[in-house]
Each structure stands twice: as C-alpha cells, then as structure tokens.
Amino acid sequence: MxxxxxxxxxxxxxxxxxxxxxxxxxxxxxxxxxxxxxxxxxxxxxxDSKESLALAVVDEHWAAQKRDWTRVLEGDAAPLDRLRQLFEQTEAAQHTAQQGCGTVSGCLFGNLTLELSNQTEAVRARLQEIFEAQIDMVESVVAEARERGDATVTDTREAARAVVAQLEGQVLFAKLYNNTGRLSPLWQNCRALLGATAA
Amino acid sequence: MxxxxxxxxxxxxxxxxxxxxxxxxxxxxxxxxxxxxxxxxxxxxxxDSKESLALAVVDEHWAAQKRDWTRVLEGDAAPLDRLRQLFEQTEAAQHTAQQGCGTVSGCLFGNLTLELSNQTEAVRARLQEIFEAQIDMVESVVAEARERGDATVTDTREAARAVVAQLEGQVLFAKLYNNTGRLSPLWQNCRALLGATAA
Structure with a gap:
C-alpha cells in the first residue's frame, strides 16, 4: 500500500x-x-487517461494554493493589507520556484487555461471552478474593505475579477521576462482597481 | 513564383x-x-525549423494587429476614447474569430508566452518586443490623456503595462468561458487604472 x-x-x-x-x-x-x-x-x-492526470494535477495544486490563499485572505490584517500580502506571497512563491528550476513557470491554472480550455471540457470546467473560487475569496475581502470605507468600488464582483485578471496578466509578464520583480506593481494596480482611499 | x-x-x-x-x-x-x-x-x-515557422506566424499576426492598433490609437478621438475603441475592437475581433471556429482563441501572443517562453529564447525575445511595442503605443495615449487632465496616473509606463496586463487577463477569462462578453469590463477597469477624471 x-x-x-x-x-x-x-x-x-x-x-x-x-x-x-x-x-x-x-x-x-x-x-x-x-x-x-x-x-x-x-x-x-x-x-484512466492523460486528461484525468491533468485534472488530478490541477486539483492537487489548487488544494495547496487554496490553503495559502485562505491563510492570508482570512487573516487578521486589515482587508486591503491582506490583498497586499497575497501579492507578496505570490511573488515569493514564483521566486522560490524560479530558484529551483531556473525559470518563472507562472500560474499553472493560467497556463492550462490558454493551452487546454478549448481542447478538453472537463479541464475547462475545473479551471472555471478554481477561478470562480479565487474571485469569491478576493470579493469577500473587497466587500469588507468597502464596508470600512477603505475602497470605493461599487461592483465588488467585477472588481475582484479585475484584480485576478491583473494578477494573471502580470504573472504572464513575469514569465515572459523570467523576472518575478514584474509582480511588484500588483499592489498599486489593485488599489487603483478598487478605488482604495487609505494611503 | x-x-x-x-x-x-x-x-x-x-x-x-x-x-x-x-x-x-x-x-x-x-x-x-x-x-x-x-x-x-x-x-x-x-x-528552417518549426521554431522559425512560429516566429513567422507571430510576425505576420503582429503586422496585422499593429495596423489595427495604430489606426485606433493614433486616431482623432480624445485619448481615452481611443483606448475604449481599442477594447471594443479587441472584443469584436475575438467575437468574429469565435463565430468562425466555435471557440474564443484568445491572444496568440499571450497563448505563446505561457506555452513557449521558457522553451525557446528566440520566441521569448520576439514576444517581449511585441508586448513592449503594445505598451509603447498605450503609453503614448496615456501620456496624452494626462497632459489634457483626463487621467491622473503618475507613472505612465507602469499604467500602460497594467492596462495591457488587464487586457491579457480578461482575454484569458474570455477564452476560459468561451464568452467574449467577458471583455466588456475592460473599459471601466482601464479608467480605474489610469485614474481617469472625465465621465
């Protein structure tokens, strides 16, 4: 066994x-x-197949990443500080992975979305669930920030989606330039997308 | 011949x-x-090789897309309106392509960045040039908007990069959901990223 x-x-x-x-x-x-x-x-x-392996790889990676995201996003810091910590954690994780294999590998979910979503509906559906779960987690924090008056954005769902889209886009650049420093503007861009009020 | x-x-x-x-x-x-x-x-x-074919495909696609971007971004409309037109043009092009093949194929440059940038340095270098050219074009418009007082952002380069990152991230979602309607928030998100002042 x-x-x-x-x-x-x-x-x-x-x-x-x-x-x-x-x-x-x-x-x-x-x-x-x-x-x-x-x-x-x-x-x-x-x-059963290479596709079922792909689903298992995706599930295993999301189980680990979800733990990391939950620890940060449900932490005790002020809501916007938790988002800042999420970006710092992402940059640190990409940097550690780069030290191991020599290149920034990017986001496994983003990579597979662009490579596979039009080829296997099972993988597409699983990736949709994962991105919706990420957006749910970010949206909760955005809603908290809004209640405290730290963010002025009106549509919290669309704002959370924009934050995750910005994350995917900047991770794409980090991979393209093999440079995790490309992730450092995430925090300022997130503040702009949320209409953040505090300094 | x-x-x-x-x-x-x-x-x-x-x-x-x-x-x-x-x-x-x-x-x-x-x-x-x-x-x-x-x-x-x-x-x-x-x-000579499959790699040289990839470079030729990328070059041909960029030549066409650069013409489209130039027509819009160097047009006569107010600077922020030109960015709005760019997003509308992108959504329309993705929609037309989807009608043809049944699926949103996304951004060829984004797709190849995530698939190939760690595998061929020639393709990585070409894709870097193309994204820098896109950011140059967007930055010119952002700088014009700022001069007119239509945008308040201070770092026009970083803002232009954020806009292109947002575009790539939302195109990723459009591909994931096979739905070009996912691109419609681009304009509002761009306004937030640029600290746009006018309605």
Missing amino acids: GRTSDAKEKILAAARSLIEARGYSALGVAEICTAAGVPKGSFYHFF | GRTSDAKEKILAAARSLIEARGYSALGVAEICTAAGVPKGSFYHFF
Missing part, C-alpha cells in the same frame, strides 16, 4: 513539474512514468 | 489556425503541411 501510494505521488509530482516546464500537450505517458521512476502499468492503475 | 508564394501563405495560414486551436507543441510539420495542402518538402523550402 505504501509503495502504491508513493507511485501515485511520484506520477503527480513528475507530471506537475513537466507540465510547468513544457506544457501538457507535448507530454506522453511514457515520459511522465520515466521521470517519476515508475512502470507504465502504474499510470493506468491510477489514471 | 506565384505558386511558391501561395505555398508559403498556405503554410502560415494553416499553422496560425492550428496553433490557435491546439497550441504549438502538439503540432507536427507533417500535419501543418497536410492542413495547408502542400508537400512536406515545401515546408523546408521556406522554414
């Missing part, structure tokens, strides 16, 4: 790292198994 | 449409030639 479970984790870790480096389409099951150090039979023991 | 030139155009058109549908990595030269209706030998007559 222990070894079986190890094999699944190894496949997921290898797939995640290969998808981050080269995208999903270019990968084959044999390559993933070689990188994971498991026999090809193991793959089909755990996953 | 006429037929040779046709073959190159056919390869470029087929490659562009296949890249938009399925990304670059999953494509093979044989498939591109079949879709273009040209013998495989023709491909290597015009292109």
Whole structure:
C-alpha cells in the first residue's frame, strides 16, 4: 500500500513539474512514468487517461494554493493589507520556484487555461471552478474593505475579477521576462482597481 | 513564383489556425503541411525549423494587429476614447474569430508566452518586443490623456503595462468561458487604472 501510494505521488509530482516546464500537450505517458521512476502499468492503475492526470494535477495544486490563499485572505490584517500580502506571497512563491528550476513557470491554472480550455471540457470546467473560487475569496475581502470605507468600488464582483485578471496578466509578464520583480506593481494596480482611499 | 508564394501563405495560414486551436507543441510539420495542402518538402523550402515557422506566424499576426492598433490609437478621438475603441475592437475581433471556429482563441501572443517562453529564447525575445511595442503605443495615449487632465496616473509606463496586463487577463477569462462578453469590463477597469477624471 505504501509503495502504491508513493507511485501515485511520484506520477503527480513528475507530471506537475513537466507540465510547468513544457506544457501538457507535448507530454506522453511514457515520459511522465520515466521521470517519476515508475512502470507504465502504474499510470493506468491510477489514471484512466492523460486528461484525468491533468485534472488530478490541477486539483492537487489548487488544494495547496487554496490553503495559502485562505491563510492570508482570512487573516487578521486589515482587508486591503491582506490583498497586499497575497501579492507578496505570490511573488515569493514564483521566486522560490524560479530558484529551483531556473525559470518563472507562472500560474499553472493560467497556463492550462490558454493551452487546454478549448481542447478538453472537463479541464475547462475545473479551471472555471478554481477561478470562480479565487474571485469569491478576493470579493469577500473587497466587500469588507468597502464596508470600512477603505475602497470605493461599487461592483465588488467585477472588481475582484479585475484584480485576478491583473494578477494573471502580470504573472504572464513575469514569465515572459523570467523576472518575478514584474509582480511588484500588483499592489498599486489593485488599489487603483478598487478605488482604495487609505494611503 | 506565384505558386511558391501561395505555398508559403498556405503554410502560415494553416499553422496560425492550428496553433490557435491546439497550441504549438502538439503540432507536427507533417500535419501543418497536410492542413495547408502542400508537400512536406515545401515546408523546408521556406522554414528552417518549426521554431522559425512560429516566429513567422507571430510576425505576420503582429503586422496585422499593429495596423489595427495604430489606426485606433493614433486616431482623432480624445485619448481615452481611443483606448475604449481599442477594447471594443479587441472584443469584436475575438467575437468574429469565435463565430468562425466555435471557440474564443484568445491572444496568440499571450497563448505563446505561457506555452513557449521558457522553451525557446528566440520566441521569448520576439514576444517581449511585441508586448513592449503594445505598451509603447498605450503609453503614448496615456501620456496624452494626462497632459489634457483626463487621467491622473503618475507613472505612465507602469499604467500602460497594467492596462495591457488587464487586457491579457480578461482575454484569458474570455477564452476560459468561451464568452467574449467577458471583455466588456475592460473599459471601466482601464479608467480605474489610469485614474481617469472625465465621465
């Protein structure tokens, strides 16, 4: 049992790292198994298809990221400070990943949205759920900021969507320039998008 | 000569449409030639490699998009109106493309940035040039708006970058939801990012 479970984790870790480096389409099951150090039979023991592997990679990544986002966005700091912390955490995470593999790999969900959403409806649906969950979390904080008079924006849903869109766009630039410093304007841009009042 | 030139155009058109549908990595030269209706030998007559084809597709798309952006952004309307027109033009172009192929294909440059920038330095460099050119064009308009007192933002470069990042992020959502209506908040978000003063 222990070894079986190890094999699944190894496949997921290898797939995640290969998808981050080269995208999903270019990968084959044999390559993933070689990188994971498991026999090809193991793959089909755990996953029906490459698509079900992609969903598992996405779910695992979101479970971890959701924990990080929740810790920051449901923290004790003032609402806008929590958003600032979210951007700092994102920049730090991208920087740590860059130190490990040499390049900024960007947002796994953004990468797969642009690569895959028109090719597999199952992946598209899962990515929609994840982005809606991110927007829900940001919107709660925006609504709190608005109640305190720290933000003047009227449509909190659209504002939260704009903040997540700005995050995806700046992460795209960080990947393009292989430079996580590109994420530093996120905080000022978020303040502008929310009509922030405090300094 | 006429037929040779046709073959190159056919390869470029087929490659562009296949890249938009399925990304670059999953494509093979044989498939591109079949879709273009040209013998495989023709491909290597015009292109050294798949990478040089990618660069040609990017260049051709940018030449066309730059014409569209220039027409709008160097037009006679008030500066902020020109930015609004740019977003309307983007939404209309994505909608027309969606009518043709059934799905929102998004921004070719954004798609290739997330898929390829860590895999080929030549493509990364070309995409950097294109995004810098887009930001230059937007920044000129932002600076004009600021001179007229229509925008209050202080760092026009960073503001222009934020506008292009917002565009990429919202195009990502339009692709994810296969819905070009997702682009309609661009104008209000742009106004917020620029600290626009006029209604």
